[in-house]
Amino acid sequence: MLYAENCASCHGAGLEGQPEWRTPGADGRLPAPPHDETGHTWHHPDSLLFDYTKLGGAALLARQGVEFDSGMPGFADVLTDQQIHNILAFIRSTWPDRIREVQAARTEADEQRGEN
Template identity: 75%
Template sequence: MGALDMKAWVMIAAPVALGLAGAGAWLALRDAPQAAIDPAVPVMPATVDIAQGEALYAQNCAACHGANLEGQPDWRTPDADGRLPAPPHDETGHTWHHPDRMLFEYTKLGGREALARQGVEFDSGMPGFGDVLTDREIWNILAYIQSTWPERERAAQAERTAADLANGGN
């Protein structure tokens, strides 16, 4: 079950498990994880527009990361400038190895800035899209990318996101 599927299952099953009398408890349970999260840590919205994400990916990302999320050839080998080519965003790449927060910040701020905020100096070729795309559009693109992954990769990425949120994004 993917992260979005799991959220939907929890949203349906939890109120039934708690019973109608426990509706107030369900609301508190549902909202408790968000209340503990640092508001500065970006979190995937509960609803996303995967179709818009696919269209935005085609417009803003496909030129480097491939129309089919396949990335550039030899993406693990630095080019003449010492930069790594754009990696694939399908299951053959490493995108699914990162929590949502990292993927969001990398897209919004660009690779160099996102990593610098983590104390890592790296000459990434990934530009920031914060001046081009809204936060919601970035989330829609990330949701589209995630929707293409097989179950195993989605589950692993969801676990990393949950661990990252539990850690406050650190």
């Protein structure tokens, strides 16, 4: 399974994230957040989740003019775009219906902004 092979070592086999994920470690980096409903993954539209996964945190934020030492590596050289989409679909599939609905609405609003 793609998630188990590429994500679970940091984000947990049960999508639980690392302990103290809201508190930077000694290196200044935030630990990997949970991808279940207790984390903030569902707060973001699909396009951001895809780009964050493909490019990595530091590279994506640098494109937006933000310097941030993110522990999230980019997976562009490891996963195809379709594999990234499949992983994100798996993560979404674990969320309760209400959270999936909220995240889907955020994705739709983001897509509509992109069309304008």
